[in-house]
Amino acid sequence: MAVQSVPTIKEMARQLNLSSSTVSRALNGNQSIGLRTKMRVKQLADQLSYAPNLNAISLKQKKTFIIGVIVPNLREHFFSEAVCAIEDLALQNKYHVLINQSQDDPERERQIVESMKSLRVDGIIASLSKNTQSCDHFLALRNYNIPVVYFDRVPNRQDVHKVVFNMHGGTKDAIEHLYNRGHRRIAILNGPESMASSIERTNAYKQVMIKKRIKIDMSLVVSTDLTQAGTFEAMDNLMAQHPRPTAVVTMNDYVALDVIEYAKNTKLKINKDLCVISYANLPIINYLQTPPVASVEQYPWQQGAKAAGIMMDLIKNNDSDEPLVFQHVIIDGKLMVHEKKKR
Amino acid sequence: MAVQSVPTIKEMARQLNLSSSTVSRALNGNQSIGLRTKMRVKQLADQLSYAPNLNAISLKQKKTFIIGVIVPNLREHFFSEAVCAIEDLALQNKYHVLINQSQDDPERERQIVESMKSLRVDGIIASLSKNTQSCDHFLALRNYNIPVVYFDRVPNRQDVHKVVFNMHGGTKDAIEHLYNRGHRRIAILNGPESMASSIERTNAYKQVMIKKRIKIDMSLVVSTDLTQAGTFEAMDNLMAQHPRPTAVVTMNDYVALDVIEYAKNTKLKINKDLCVISYANLPIINYLQTPPVASVEQYPWQQGAKAAGIMMDLIKNNDSDEPLVFQHVIIDGKLMVHEKKKR
DNA sequence: CTGTTAGCGCGTTCAT
């Protein structure tokens, strides 16, 4: 058998003795094509399982119908959930989705942005890597009119579109919940200090403490690298204090798991000796013997969906002359109390 | 400010009073370009943060440098891990990765394949959706010379490249481990009957039973839809038997979690009244009060890496005339026993 | 109704 050349419009035109534009029109449902011709073309296309070459179409239309998505990683439930939402919405709008993980490496993030620029994606939805300082690589996309919508981990500037979680409100709720349960010495287990979420948690903490007229003790607010070892070390330091904290608010459920593990190892009773509240509300929390007393739900699906929605609007109005307004959306959390199940 | 046109070779040529071919050559490090010109071009490119249009290049070279990846979902640790490996290997080889989730929906899987075909990806790495019966949509890719490598959930045919887990061996190990601990009535909680893994587990089960001269009781081998409700129902039926099973091998860790939850609800002591072994070896297992006694590690990273490796070979030798040999790689599992930690 | 032509951005001859 001779090497089969890949099906193109031109190739089909040759086989059917037509011009390539006729074939093109037939496939695209143009009115002015004879029914008979249309049928012949469609049948052949079917038989060859023809698929139009999007590269060629993109080149001509200056649109790729691809949305790039950059997230730190997909292992975290938060991001895989957000990505699901984005993928769903994009597919509904006939867009393709190009997902890449920065692995929290700024250099890798740069490369990904560069590669998406080369691919001429129609837009990028991104959550910054943990250590990203500058976002020049994202700003350079403006030369190519590629809009960017950030979510969750966003740059600290006004001239961008972003969807953020209301960390201040969530933390306030968490700490007040603990206060209402009688806790006065409450610790915070933050991520790296450079992360915006760490800073906001600390601010919210201070604010509640002031409101409740409790003396602020900054030795109760600690940063970790989010590893288990880091958490154990931080807990060692916290529990060595006098009086020791009776409650701790952790950066996320993964850290909370490590705190619970730490408690197990040191014979502390979770939610009795040490009360835990975290962020995220992972499904597995429900399978734990001693879950945190509560989690601040961050609604990853909604965050992703909102970001994707903004992106769709931006893309669809990209040629209008409306003055560009930067979208800043804030998603409120909700304190989910994990009641002990009874049967 | 006038609307800035996007940087292209042509545009830069205009600004520099050069021809586009000169600019092209300068950017690609062609020897025959004057140093001075080369510098001028590179500087302008830098200033405009020029990025070559991959669509144009793909059109010409008939290569997109994109690898498509199709997985049922990214929520499962197994798949996100495998995807990480693929992404890493691809990036090392200067390939882009296009990840999509079928959400276990065969129709959506079809659409994704179609869209990747249109994008002219250089190859597809796929794990089939739970309910996919026919893989015609994948076979149609041959018209476009797009190679496919399957992993984990693979089609049951010889004329494809695939990386599979040695389910037979893993299950044998699991059941013999249970046998050695004294269990004689061992149940299997399979996924849908159509899944190859379910069938293989059943076969391995029968084989061990025969070898150990235990009468096979097929009422101990049940299928579920993998939901919590399905698992609870299946467990109700199993535990109603006389004598009831003392051990159960579950499809994966997620099902195992539900079995443990079921046990909690019905006051069964895990690994005492009911011994559990599952597949996957999720990180969270280590945080459970009563983890399964063992898990069959399936090495998702290796599976992904192997599939990506095969794909790279296929792509690089795509124009050679070597007779095409279909790669069938089998990854062996390992029974990981979860010892109780002591401190 | 259908064919011809041109051009999207790029790399690659072939000239000069």
Add this chain to the structure above:
DNA sequence: ATGAACGCGCTAACAG
């Protein structure tokens, strides 16, 4: 050392 011309697959403007 540089420019002109061509073509990848496709659509759209213009012709008939």
